[in-house]
Amino acid sequence: MSENDLKKEVTDKYSLRGRVFSRLREDILSGKYEEGEELREVAIGEELGVSRTPVREAFRQLELEGLIRIVPNKGAYVTGISAKDVKDIYMIRSRLEGLAARWATEHITDEQLEEMEENVYLAKFHAEKGHLEQLAELDNRFHEIMYEASGSKMLEHQLKDFHQYVIRVRKKTLSSARGPKSNLEHEGIMEAIKARDPELSEKLAHEHIINAYENLVKNGFA
Amino acid sequence: MSENDLKKEVTDKYSLRGRVFSRLREDILSGKYEEGEELREVAIGEELGVSRTPVREAFRQLELEGLIRIVPNKGAYVTGISAKDVKDIYMIRSRLEGLAARWATEHITDEQLEEMEENVYLAKFHAEKGHLEQLAELDNRFHEIMYEASGSKMLEHQLKDFHQYVIRVRKKTLSSARGPKSNLEHEGIMEAIKARDPELSEKLAHEHIINAYENLVKNGFA
DNA sequence: AAATGTTTGATTGTATACAATAATACACGA
DNA sequence: TCGTGTATTATTGTATACAATCAAACATTT
Structure with a gap:
């Protein structure tokens, strides 16, 4: 690997820690654990059939990802997202998505452009049919294509990070x-x-x- | 704490893990460990007088911060920063600093504004005297004031994260x-x-x- | 009854023992 | 000599034992 990401993806799917990390992240994002809920090391460990060690290491990472908050000698709690946080995230994203689009303009490949055209075309179809599920899926994918086309692992990583929160927010609002x-x-x-x-x-x-974002607000996001 | 940061600061200075984390971060940023250098758990542990457990947990966090790269079953290596990474970082920062300035315009307090004026005034003095050290210090501080004045913990955290890399880069170039x-x-x-x-x-x-950034390039950043 | 001190249990923090993995050196045969 | 297989050793991955901390229940004193 000649070009190394600054912020490394957590891809170690085959270690117990990696599996615990991925699983917990999923569960938090999906809403299985409520905001503020306390996560206990042994309980999580037993549920996933591992000891506390990999669970603790996964906790440290989740803390840095911002999904949980660890209070020393007390416990780990699922973080909440305030309305202000959501606004901040969208405003930050607006700038970074702008940058991604600019770079995509300079670096996009023919294949990526083709996938983009296909994406827009397909979305038009599903929009007419009222297929909200597929529409949301294509929406996400459009942005991912743009991130990839930007040719910047740094930016791609940043934006994907933020996307996590967007997913959580969407869960809380009517589609x-x-x-x-x-x-x-x-x-x-x-x-x-x-x-x-x-x-x-x-x-x-x-x-x-x-x-x-304005649509989100209009749709009564708390 | 009513408003919780999404990305929590790692401030647990009183646990061994926290101390290991801070220490390693410092050492990496200061250049004590070279790019690509391998960090061994026992060696670090012995140096700091702790066992492998807190070292490993600190490693996981440093990995997510992007300072080291952990290869499963192999080891932890200090990450390098490519010229392209630097460019990406500066371009991303340019957008986010812009946003910070905008928000600071809306939220800055009288005290913060006063510190800013003092900062600029003092810097002018040191510039005339040719005090590069103090000038660099004041430069950093100016940006921090702006981050704080933005009133967004989210943005502040993002920008401070990036600042780490800027510091590393500066080490590699003539001031x-x-x-x-x-x-x-x-x-x-x-x-x-x-x-x-x-x-x-x-x-x-x-x-x-x-x-x-352009100055950096002009000054022969590789 | 209120405030304060104490015990107890639960939970996290750390150290260490053991297992799994990977890299190296070496032996062996073609 | 080259290549391959194997043993050895070092290092990471995980489990577990023990220590430190915190919170809640209970007891004690005023």
């Missing part, structure tokens, strides 16, 4: 009917990328996230 | 003679904040980081 409008905006971003206009693609991607 | 120009730009940002012009302050802070 809105923004799908079609969102897809239209995707199309605009894509066209700007195709036109090799970094200025425009950055601007549109930026606005896209702002719009998503 | 440039950019100090005075940098301070002039700080003054501009501050004036925009004072004038309550978020648009302008974001733009200036953004450009400030771009300039810093």
